[in-house]
Amino acid sequence: MNPPDAPAASPPAPANAGEEALDSFHLIIGGVRTVETRVPLLDNNDRIAAANRAEFAGRRILALNLVSSPGAGKTALLERTLEDFGREVKCGVIVGDLETDRDARRLQRAHVRVAQITTGGCCHLDAGMVARAVAALDLRDVRVLFIENVGNLVCPAAFDLGEALRVVLLSVPEGEDKPLKYPPIFNSADIVLLTKCDLSVHLEFDEEAALANIRRMAPRAQVIAVSARSGRGMNEWQSALRSALGIHPE
Amino acid sequence: MSVHEIGIMESALDAALAQARSRGGGRLRRIVLQVGNLSGADPDSLRFAFTALAPLSEAAGAELDIEPAPGRELNLVRLELEA
Numbered sequence: 001m002n003p004p005d006a007p008a009a010s011p012p013a014p015a016n017a018g019e020e021a022l023d024s025f026h027l028i029i030g031g032v033r034t035v036e037t038r039v040p041l042l043d044n045n046d047r048i049a050a051a052n053r054a055e056f057a058g059r060r061i062l063a064l065n066l067v068s069s070p071g072a073g074k075t076a077l078l079e080r081t082l083e084d085f086g087r088e089v090k091c092g093v094i095v096g097d098l099e100t101d102r103d104a105r106r107l108q109r110a111h112v113r114v115a116q117i118t119t120g121g122c123c124h125l126d127a128g129m130v131a132r133a134v135a136a137l138d139l140r141d142v143r144v145l146f147i148e149n150v151g152n153l154v155c156p157a158a159f160d161l162g163e164a165l166r167v168v169l170l171s172v173p174e175g176e177d178k179p180l181k182y183p184p185i186f187n188s189a190d191i192v193l194l195t196k197c198d199l200s201v202h203l204e205f206d207e208e209a210a211l212a213n214i215r216r217m218a219p220r221a222q223v224i225a226v227s228a229r230s231g232r233g234m235n236e237w238q239s240a241l242r243s244a245l246g247i248h249p250e
Numbered sequence: 251m252s253v254h255e256i257g258i259m260e261s262a263l264d265a266a267l268a269q270a271r272s273r274g275g276g277r278l279r280r281i282v283l284q285v286g287n288l289s290g291a292d293p294d295s296l297r298f299a300f301t302a303l304a305p306l307s308e309a310a311g312a313e314l315d316i317e318p319a320p321g322r323e324l325n326l327v328r329l330e331l332e333a
Binding site for chain 1: 253254258261262265269270273274276279283287288289290291292322324325326327328329330331332333
């Protein structure tokens with residue numbers, strides 16, 4: 001093995017016809033350099049995520065990355081949250097979808113700043129998309145920035161956006177065992193919300209089993225059962241936001 | 251099969267070719283990645299992405315090895331270069 005900075009070795013002598021097999025054997029042993037290295041493959045994303053995190057910290061903004069499968073209720077949760085909590089604390093929303101601005105329109109309110117990212121087919125948000133959306137969004141006075149990721153339980157797990165907290169939603173219709181099937185995303189959660197709990201009774205959903213599965217796969221996460229429709233758990237969710245902001249009830 | 255492994259493999263090939271150039275050049279024979287079970291990257295999807303992308307790059311003809319790892323590790327850890 002040559003040291004990495006050795007001058008390029010002269011090519012091996014051409015093989016004699018009769019010794020071809022022997023020569024190729026020599027090539028494999030003598031002609032291959034092994035280079036040990038350690039390059040993180042998401043280095044570029046992680047650098048931009050670190051810059052996003054620093055910008056959020058500098059502006060004293062709490063950024064949350066909301067991830068779930070499609071249709072788990074991210075937008076409904078935000079609609080409800082913006083109506084209550086959002087009137088008390090200035091909120092911004094960045095919402096990611098493959099196509100359309102339907103979610104941004106659903107979330108549009110006079111007291112909320114909203115930006116839509118259309119990824120054009122990309123299955124997750126990355127830190128660069130968030131940085132561009134942040135640059136375009138007026139963040140003055142904003143204390144909480146919700147980043148609604150593309151609906152997908154797989155790909156977003158790998159991409160740090162610079163958030164302070166990752167919130168993973170699991171909806172009742174998806175079934176009790178989903179957390180066991182998608183370990184990376186649940187393992188990365190700071191908060192897990194079991195959503196659409198008003199449907200539990202209709203679907204004979206075993207909430208205890210679901211909560212046990214969540215706690216097993218997301219051991220460090222705060223777990224809250226919520227329903228944006230009935231309002232169940234919304235106080236606890238909004239308390240979690242307040243305590244992450246350092247706002248404590250008197 | 252998820253899709254983001256295409257982008258991750260593009261990063262892996264770029265990193266491998268950059269490393270190869272900075273370490274004296276030579277054709278890439280093998281690229282070794284370390285992929286954590288909680289990295290969010292699926293080894294089979296990475297292999298598929300490699301078969302699609304490597305032939306179009308300067309890494310054409312190279313082979314891919316994936317070493318399992320714990321946690322969120324996702325790194326290029328080794329190259330084999332022809333002298």
